Amino acid sequence: MKLISSKLIILSYLTCLLIPPIYAQESPDPKVVEAARREGEIVWYTTMSLDQSKEFMDRFLKKYPFLRPSVFRSGGGALLNRVSSEAKAGKYLFDVVHGTGEIVLPLMELGLLAPYNSAERKMIPDDLKDGKHYWTSVYVNSIVLGYSTKQIKRETLPRTYEELLQPRWKGRKISLDDSYTTFLQGLISSWGKDKAIAYLKKLAEQEPVIMRGSTVRVQLAAAGEFPLVLAYANIIQNLAERGAPVDWAPLEPAIISVNTVMLGAKAAHPNAGKLLIDFTLSKEGQEKLWDFQRIPSRIDVEPKPARLFRGYKRYVVHPEEYKGHDEVVKLYAQILKTR
DSSP: OOOGGGTOEEOOTHHHHTOOGGGSOOOOOHHHHHHHHHHOEEEEEEOSOHHHHHHHHHHHHHHOTTOEEEEEEOOHHHHHHHHHHHHHTTOOOOSEEEEEGGGHHHHHHTTOEEOOOOGGGGGSOGGGBOTTSSOEEEEEEEEEEEEETTTOOGGGSOOSTGGGGSGGGTTTOEEEETTOHHHHHHHHHHHOHHHHHHHHHHHHTTOOEEESOHHHHHHHHHTTSOSEEEEEHHHHHHHHHTTOSEEEEOOSSEEEEEEEEEEETTOSSHHHHHHHHHHHHSHHHHHHHHHTTOEEOOTTSOOSSGGGSSSSEEEEEOGGGGTTHHHHHHHHHHHHTOO
16 A cells, blocks of 8 residues: 555645646657558547547547547446457457546556556656556546535535534435445545444445435535535536536545556557557647546646645545455445445
C-alpha cells in the first residue's frame, strides 16, 4: 500500500498559476506521425459513450486525416471480456484502450499493455499516472456530498464522513449507489480496512436509500426524495447549472476514481496509437473532454468551476489497488444488503 501522505493532497487555485511556460502542449514527433501515416489505421476500444466517442475521434482525425478509424465502445466489463476473449483466440486488435481503473490490472496480467511515456504526461499530476508509464488518467470521477438546496442550508450540511452518522440523517435521508465499490476501496486504502468497514456498517445503519446511477439519484434529490446524496461532483454541478435545486460539498478525503488510457502491447498500429494517446492527454483533447462535462486530468485545463477538482483533499484509487477487489465488492454488497 502506498504511503497515504503521497496521495492525500490538497490543490489550491495557485497551482495552475505557477506552471512554468515550458509545459506548453507538445508538438507530435514527426517520425511517429510519418510511421502512423504508413500504418494508416487506428483501433480504439473505449468506455466513452457512443456519441462522445464519435465526436472525440472526429476531432482527432482532423489532425490526422490519413488514419482510418475503428472504434469499439462498451461498458468496462464487456470491454474487458471482449479483450480477454480476443487474446485467448490469439487476436490482438486494439491499439489504444480507454476505460475505468478496474480494467487495468487484468489487462496487465494478460500482457496486453505496453508502457508509453507520452510527452503530455508531464502535465498530469503524479497521483493520476503510474511510474512505469502503463496508464495515465484521462478524466476523473470525484465522489462528493450532494444536497437538496430546498431542504438543507449549506451551513447545516455535514462537513465530515462522521457527521453523516448523526441521528438527524437516519431514515432514508442519504442516498448511496449500489455500484460505488470504489468508495469503499478508497476508504480502505485511506483509513485502513477495519475502520473503513466499521464506518460503512454504521452508514448502513442510517437506513440510506440505495439505488444505481448518479444522475437519477441526484435528480431524485432535486425532486425532494431525500436531502443528501453521495454522487459524482460533475453530475451534481451539471444539474445545478441547469437550474436544479442541488449543490455539493466535498467530504475529505474525497474518493477519486480514474478513467485511464493505455497502449496495446501487440498493437498493429502502435504509432497511430501513440498519436491518439498524445491527443487524449493534450490540452486540446482534455478541453474536448470538458465539453462532455468530464473532469479533465490535465493540470492546465481547469474544470468549470475549478472547485470540481481543486481546493480539497483527495484520495485517488490507483488501478493497482483493485487487486483483490472482488472481496471489496462482496463486502460492499453484504453491508448494504444489495444482494
